[in-house]
Amino acid sequence: MTCPAPRIAAILLARSAVAAAPHAELADHVARLRQTRAAAAVEDVSYAFTEQGTPSLREAMSRLRDAGYDELWLIPLFLPAEPSLKAWLLRVIQRWAEEEPAGWPLIRIGPLPAALPAFAAWLEEGLEAAAVAPPVPPRAKASQEGSVVPAHARRVLVCQGGPCNNAGSAVLWGHLRNAQARLDLRNVAGGTMSAKTTCLGPCNLAPVIQVYPEGSYYGGVDEAMLDRIIAEHILEGEPVADLVYEPARHKQYLR
Numbered sequence: 001m002t003c004p005a006p007r008i009a010a011i012l013l014a015r016s017a018v019a020a021a022p023h024a025e026l027a028d029h030v031a032r033l034r035q036t037r038a039a040a041a042v043e044d045v046s047y048a049f050t051e052q053g054t055p056s057l058r059e060a061m062s063r064l065r066d067a068g069y070d071e072l073w074l075i076p077l078f079l080p081a082e083p084s085l086k087a088w089l090l091r092v093i094q095r096w097a098e099e100e101p102a103g104w105p106l107i108r109i110g111p112l113p114a115a116l117p118a119f120a121a122w123l124e125e126g127l128e129a130a131a132v133a134p135p136v137p138p139r140a141k142a143s144q145e146g147s148v149v150p151a152h153a154r155r156v157l158v159c160q161g162g163p164c165n166n167a168g169s170a171v172l173w174g175h176l177r178n179a180q181a182r183l184d185l186r187n188v189a190g191g192t193m194s195a196k197t198t199c200l201g202p203c204n205l206a207p208v209i210q211v212y213p214e215g216s217y218y219g220g221v222d223e224a225m226l227d228r229i230i231a232e233h234i235l236e237g238e239p240v241a242d243l244v245y246e247p248a249r250h251k252q253y254l255r
Helices: 020-034 037-041 057-067 086-099 119-131 162-166 171-182 221-235
Strands: 007-015 045-051 072-076 108-110 154-159 193-199 209-212 214-220
Touching: 007 020, 007 057, 020 037, 045 057, 057 072, 057 086, 057 108, 072 086, 086 108, 086 162, 086 171, 119 221, 154 171, 162 171, 171 221, 209 221, 214 221
Parallel strands: 007 045, 007 072, 072 108, 154 193
Antiparallel strands: 154 209, 209 214
16 A cells, blocks of 8 residues: 655745735746746645745745645745854744644755855856846936834834844744734834844843833743734733843843
């Protein structure tokens, strides 16, 4: 008796996208991949984002898991080759697997583009195309453009320092930005702005976010904790007491 072939799905993995054009570009990449010989064993090809944009990687993986796929192949499209990428991607996927009683399909992560043998040929082709591209024209005289300075009651800082990156802060940033759009956080409860930042200090509590004007530190943050911070602190104005790390002169540890 032969075992049935595993059902395989592939996900093209990008960082973020808000406008329609990047989504259209990724959809075109999906269509091209489906036409290749390598995709013959793959039943479903889609794309997802690790940071801002929908579907998020977790949403895409959950959809494919619920559809009964046995293996998910992730194809990162990132340049440059961020050294910590695979480390935090592995940690985040392992954490998601622990949080799902039903479990996950088998996950495989492909190499980064720069590690592929064909990458040098792609660079060479780009160089040849640049040699015959039209030159950049002089800038046309334009009227001065202004900007709105947004009023806001709160600002959320998401640490992007080394330990926080390794702990998956990119996924937190995407989760926050998607929630900001979905819940209209820029306009409700006095308005909330968000920003990436360099090291916030308590590296061993990674990943760390900080909410102003209170300056509240939150450590070891995952998506469920961030949802609580949004609901209770950002929207209701009450820091989440059991998640906050108050400034102190002694070392604190993840709870």
